[in-house]
Amino acid sequence: MELLRFATAGSVDDGKSTLIGRLLYDSKAIFEDQLEAVERVSLQRGDEYTDLALLTDGLRAEREQGITIDVAYRYFATPERKFIIADTPGHVQYTRNMVTGNSTADLTMVLVDARKGIVEQTRRHAFLASLLRVPHLLVCINKMDLVDYDREVFEAIRDEFTAFASRLDVTDMTFIPISALKGDNVVQRSGNMPWYEGASLLHHLEQVYIASDRNLIDSRFPVQWVVRPQATEFHDYRGYAGRVDGGVFRVGDEVMVLPSGLTTTVAAIETFDGPVDEAFSPMSVTMRLTDDIDVSRGDMICRPHNKPTVGQDLDAMVCWMHERPLKQGDFLALKHTTRWVRAVVRDVQYRLDVNTLHRDEASTQLGLNDVGRVSLRVTQPLFYDSYRRNRQTGSFILAAEDTNVTVGAGMLLRS
Amino acid sequence: MDSSERAGTTGQYQLSQLRNIEAQSIHIIREVAAEFERPVLLFSGGKDSVVMLHLARKAFWPGRIPFPVMHIDTGHNFPEVLNFRDRIVAEIEATLKVASVQESIDTGRVAEETGADPSRNRLQTRTLLDAITEFKFDAVFGGARRDEEKARAKERVYSFRDEFGQWDPKNQRPELWSLYNGRHGAGEHIRVFPLSDWTELDIWQYVGEEGLELPSIYYAHRRNVFRRDGMLLSEGPHVNVRDHEEIMEMTVRYRTVGDMTCTGAVESPASTVDDIILEVAASRLTERGATRADDRVSEAAMEDRKREGYF
Structure with missing residues (x-):
């Protein structure tokens, strides 16, 4: 069984909670005691109907105020795949949470209310998904029941979205007309929209090729670890533990270790369960490795004819x-792969308006939830790829040196 | 078995979902060992901590686990579980520290709860935080999963605790990709949850695939139990059975392992991992909802305890 991670975002009234509730309920991932607890709270608050958002709003403050504060992770499985949903709130800290949820997603699900069409939030969501290089974008045009399952409504929204998305870096885009409330095209194809010939939402999630x-x-x-x-019995044993962040390594491969630049071959690839080829x-x-060379945490093993960029001057899209605010001259701690370095902000080149994609080059700083292009200089060379090419070796986080909190996320551009 | 089967690949350079989350957990455990000075792994003998300990072995093999294992012993544990704990820890030659709630009571750090059914569940937090301070632990591995409980669904893999051991759910560090931020000041620490993305079913499937041994009480056995608040509690040394409560001998098993005083059994004939996988897949109750009195105090019982520094 494969794993698919998907992110979803939306505001309170676009039916996102209903949709997630339905996916979880129909795949039997909601349990009776959870449903009872939600019903109890809904009743206490005097809601007219059971508020499925309470399933994901886990914190006391969220339930009291009826808002979602933070990314919630939900899990369900079908016989085809296991799914991890990063469910991000639509209002508070929108960009921060969207970026977080999308950073590990294979697919992002955008919900559009068929009555309202594309709104600012739709554009922002699609832009952030493309910025984070989520490979698959799924646009669910919801509440089709409220527009009489009208094909023309669906097609107009699809065309408008496609036109907008041509300015983005989206490789795979799918549109599905649904009604989360009525269940049309969620698990089963709907008889109400015979003109739609694609897959149901769940079928798409099960089948999309990742x-x-x-x-x-x-x-x-x-x-990561020596x-x-x-x-x-392991007297002379020296192994380098880590996670493969790209490509394939085989026993016998010629490899290079950075930063030393020394080359050797892979003697063995081992796991607790035995060696693998x-x-x-x-x-x-x-x-x-075959030769006894000095390798430590933070080093990078790669192939001699396919090396990452080695450098101290970085250009990146940063989400603050x-x-x-982030300003020129700021010092920050930066984590990239398995290394922490110090970074100084050389220049804030522009701030990007996430709604209009307009580049504000006059801007000299990035405020909370801003995205912009930033130049940094770091204390030691990093071994990196562009984020476009590799999400692991192309990403970094920034932390404040005084408070230690995570203050930013960066996606490296080709130098 | 060829090497690709052993690695759990499904062809075309794709890992099965279980091997995918296994690899993720190992990555997390190694990051912690590399970046913190004094990590510790909380081990209760329950199924999640058994899986976590197994993953830690895998992470550093053929080396030993480079940090100790700690059990917060409430004094109300199932004897079968304590025996299991000692045997497993000895088998893998790990260092075991036991922090005792009884000792916290004896030294006046906490007072036993009063009332009809005093529980030591909440007292554990003091014992845990005292041990963290005493041994200067800066990273504490816990086996909590996000699918268990709604407050846990919002918690980070690396979860910051201030000098009072408190969790501030509204002010958590953003956590992106697999770039974990373990930076902290003196006296602060990070709780680390390598099993965040595992579900109860994943745990059982993994126990089955890896052939992991668990305490016998997870499997169907005959036991003297009585009904309280819709749960089946075990007769035992720390449990006060009231006059109207009727002791019955039934075939039961435990879905979670906590204190005898607050962990309920479920009626079940499931005596093998395969039986349990079928049972879990068909269950309409969450494991905590079915079996834990400690979560029933209020809608936010877990969040409130976590804020104070609970697991």
């Missing part, structure tokens, strides 16, 4: 997540 989304070309292995057992993303393995 095997080719990972980078299987550029071999990247950031070293295994040196203090036991006589090859390892690919996202396997966690331990690699042994803190009240204290």
